[in-house]
Amino acid sequence: MKFMSSRGAFTVGFLVGTCTLYVFLQQVWFERKASIRQPEERNWLKNQSALFNLNHPHHTGEDGAVADSLYKRVRVLCWVMTGPANLQKKARHVKNTWSRHCNILLFMSSVDDPDFPAVGLDTKEGRDQLYWKTIRAFHYVLEKHGNDADWFYKADDDTYVVVDNLRWLLANYSPDEPIYFGRRFKPYVKQGYMSGGAGYVLSKEALRRYVEGFRTKVCTHTSSVEDLAMGQCMEKMGVQAGDSRDTLHRETFHPFVPDQHLTGKFPKSFWYWNYCYYPIVEGAQCCSDLAVSFHYVDGTMMYLMEYYTYHLRAYGYRYRYLPPVPKELSLAPAEADQKASHPNAAAEAGAGKL
């Protein structure tokens, strides 16, 4: 480089130095700043793969008295059936949306994942493993968290649940009653059984009896059809199949997405007609205003449902369906009615950070 002057060399060196250090800094410094955003973790206390809800999500200054009261008195543990391949594809969206309203949350998989977190049930993956996963999940949940919750809800990673409405339904029952709720199907089991996809919830007593059934070999892994096998065990153990419909006899647990229930015309040959325990209603009265669950809800739709349930509303709309406040709540009847019927209370109750 004999032709280059000192000055030229200096300039080139200056540029090279700047660029090199820039690249270096970008890798080390700037990237680290960008990854500090972890908004989800603040509300959960992670304890051995279970997520304990630290605060009932709502905004300061909101009148969520009824929802808060329910949250404390009706403790719900939600466990979500998923698998390693679906953690990022589906379970993540569940974690970001409705599951934030549960008191305790667990993701049940075949393999342990301490970061997500997900519990490894030591099974394989596949439809034939569903009942093994269910059996092990319920055993796990009773053993580790039997005292931390009153009701135990099983959901799929494509189920959307309005947990506050679930609490309203359950508040009229005691967790010491042997009872379970879901979308009731009639075939095969005399008292009926609950659809797996729409999710079902066991009282603490029901869960105890379920585990006891396996200990005494009254219940075993009879088939891989998880919801049916569960229903058979429940019947054997004397757990009652509850009626989950609202006071106007509208269904609350739904085995399909809302638009299918609202607008779909199921052909008369479709299995659904023969399965539902209660008469099927098509159109707008298919679904309670206080619906609890929908199934086959994909990731994007989870956020949509959260928006519709907790945010979107029509200004000035006074709720037409004013259900009675559950008798267990420690509010004076007149006060409770007012709080429950005021649009803000019902609308803001449990609104999350989404």
Place this chain on the structure above:
Amino acid sequence: MISEGSSFIKGMALGAVFCLLLAIMGSFSPIQPSSPDAEEEHHHHHVIAPSNKDMQLLSEAHMLELSQKVRVYCAIMVTPKVLVHWAAVNETWAKHCDKTAYYSSESSKALESIDLQEQDEWARIRKALMHAYENAGNLRWFFMARPTTFAIIENLKYLILDKDPSQPFYLGRSQNSGELEYVEYDSGIAFSYEALRRLMEVLKSDDLCPEQSRSLWKVSEEKQLAICLKMRRAPPSGG
């Protein structure tokens, strides 16, 4: 050669220091990205009440009463091609309008409409708005949309609660195209009575608001509408 080499090294060292200084200064600059806490709090916006101070002093009950008094004429621009959406709108949100009219390009046996017998959308809009203006009765607000739009009329009423319909309001999702500010058609356009009255004046004059756009390329209907309204000084009022 040695002096060049050492100049080079000096240059490199100085360059590195310079870059480091910039980075440090950059991270301490007053234009900070908002702290992670503040950012997570609100990933959405709450509806903010109109900033009219008098409005805010009104009680909730009074505001509700007012929103029930505000009445909207919905003009829905349909074609037989969107029959399914047309039917769905008819069954759902259009029921919340105080008066609804379906303006169609051609008559349809399935659903009732006002047949404008026009294939060109801009021409249809002109005719529809003229018809709406003439048949408004005592309604002072108009909402024009295609049936592929879903509208929550109660929330529109909340938005226009404090607005005087004798002022020219042309509301919706505003966009800029160069110097032209227009309201997007897809999300629906709301007009006050006065805005529509001014539009009527302009529509009559072929100079100011021609039926066929004078430019070489097709100008979208929403922009043509904005151009015409601009002639009578009714720019998008925001909202």
